[in-house]
Amino acid sequence: MITKLFIVDDHYMVIEGIHALLQNEKNIEWIGHAMNADSCLAFLQHQQPDIILMDISLPDTSGIDLCKMVKTKYPAIHIVALSTFNQQSFIKKMMENGASGYLLKNASTKEILDCIETTMKGKSYFSFEAAQTLRYHSDDEIILTLREKEVLMLIAEGLTNPEIGQRLFISTATVDSHRKNILTKFNVKNTAALIHAAVKKGFL
Amino acid sequence: MITKLFIVDDHYMVIEGIHALLQNEKNIEWIGHAMNADSCLAFLQHQQPDIILMDISLPDTSGIDLCKMVKTKYPAIHIVALSTFNQQSFIKKMMENGASGYLLKNASTKEILDCIETTMKGKSYFSFEAAQTLRYHSDDEIILTLREKEVLMLIAEGLTNPEIGQRLFISTATVDSHRKNILTKFNVKNTAALIHAAVKKGFL
DNA sequence: AATGGCATCCCCTAAAAAAGGGATTCATTT
DNA sequence: AAATGAATCCCTTTTTTAGGGGATGCCATT
Known part of the structure; x- marks a missing residue:
């Protein structure tokens, strides 16, 4: 055939x-x-x-x-x-x-x-x-919610939490919550490692 | 020929x-x-x-x-x-x-x-x-010194200034100086934007 | 001898982020 | 009806950055 x-x-x-x-x-x-x-x-x-x-x-x-x-x-x-x-x-x-x-x-x-x-x-x-x-990498799979992806992208652009809050019409506290969840999901300690990991995993 | x-x-x-x-x-x-x-x-x-x-x-x-x-x-x-x-x-x-x-x-x-x-x-x-x-991109050229590149890589790994200082056997103040110079050279306001830009420009 | 770049160190302040905790609404899934 | 997960908001505390300022040696080039 x-x-x-x-x-x-x-x-x-x-x-x-x-x-x-x-x-x-x-x-x-x-x-x-x-x-x-x-x-x-x-x-x-x-x-x-x-x-x-x-x-x-x-x-x-x-x-x-x-x-x-x-x-x-x-x-x-x-x-x-x-x-x-x-x-x-x-x-x-x-x-x-x-x-x-x-x-x-x-x-x-x-x-x-x-x-x-x-x-x-x-x-x-x-x-x-x-x-x-x-x-x-089978266990490295990271699933972000829509909102978390939005926040992640704005973080990468260099916006601070208050600025992100303004942009998304949510309070700084909420941005902080998302940020904490993202850090937990990526299993990193700070923003620098987060952005590095996010780029390598194809999120940015 | x-x-x-x-x-x-x-x-x-x-x-x-x-x-x-x-x-x-x-x-x-x-x-x-x-x-x-x-x-x-x-x-x-x-x-x-x-x-x-x-x-x-x-x-x-x-x-x-x-x-x-x-x-x-x-x-x-x-x-x-x-x-x-x-x-x-x-x-x-x-x-x-x-x-x-x-x-x-x-x-x-x-x-x-x-x-x-x-x-x-x-x-x-x-x-x-x-x-x-x-x-x-002819004017975007960013030239980092050796030390600055070292510091940049450690930042991307998620180390804080005191940790970087320990690793490189220099004081936290020096790390801070390098960090400020790197931010200036990349023309960004914070770490998140820095790492993002550094990856895109091939430093990481 | 002087200039400029590099690496090193220090001081200060205010803003931001990390790391805990918890709580509410809403929609969807079980 | 209960559970789950997403998205929202709030509190505290400690650590880390950002952004100003400046200073010192050292080395190479001028």
Whole structure:
């Protein structure tokens, strides 16, 4: 059986690279590529692949959002996230939005083929390193409420508690409460460590 | 005249991609590739290219350091930085270490060829977007002293001034001085904005 | 010999944050 | 109906910052 493959990535060299790596595979048909979310959606209106390799950082929409959009319109298509970043937050978000796998860009030909094969069987596939970070950081998952995210962003902008209160039309005491909860959730002692951790975990 | 090209990148698909994009160019000879700094240096002992396309994020040493090492041993080799990141700090550091150009990974074939040609003439080449950020952020350059960088890193780890003083064997007052100078240099009002800015500018 | 940059140290004050505690409303879920 | 979680507000105390001011050696460059 021949697998129809489509790729979405804004890096021309990556597209060409995967193309070159897979050109001798007879059971994989390369049906095209897109360099942004819009042209990907346009392509899908005329033709549907079995698998899409999708970069998570795209110029227009993020791969995370594109994944969701494609999956709701075409649930049969398997989507594999393609990324340089081995970040637990990205991996989780892609999987939540319906992706079937996560492939790092330093993957070998064998990994790519394994991934396509596994995904076509309806199973999930992770790059070795991606799987490792998922396991390693599995308990690090931090869930912030909407309000807490708002406060966190304003803290990062350098606003003080009174200023944040004014901005959100709540009292300084409330901001303080949120702040304490955020610090607890991140398990850090002060603002400096908080912002550092928040950036590394993809909140900012 | 034939240009001998070598590439250092830990992403197999990028290597294959550039290879594919340039395989029909008759005046470019592809003499090999390396996926880390060590094997690059090993290769150079036997053979020297005219141009090296070098990724700035490598598994062992950073491209920034590798660039310096190669340039001191083989000054004749032109080095072009290859990166996904369009960050002014990275660009500057590579140029300081002797790079002749900065190519973003979303470059087209034409851009790559232009870059190689320009570089061979002994001139500098920048991807359009890279040149833009260089111009745009030209006045944002922040220069920290060694001590200030140390203090900044410890702040980001969440240490307080007394703790930093203990760690660096200096008084709390000195830490405070450094801290004030850092805030001034970054032109921010508090720690939160400082850490946020420092991460975005590549200090952390 | 002088200038400027770096690192070091000190003083002061007021603002802000961290770290405890607790309490109320509201909506959703069980 | 009870429980849960989010968002709101309040209190106290101690520690830490921010923001002013200034001062001293040291080193390299001028």
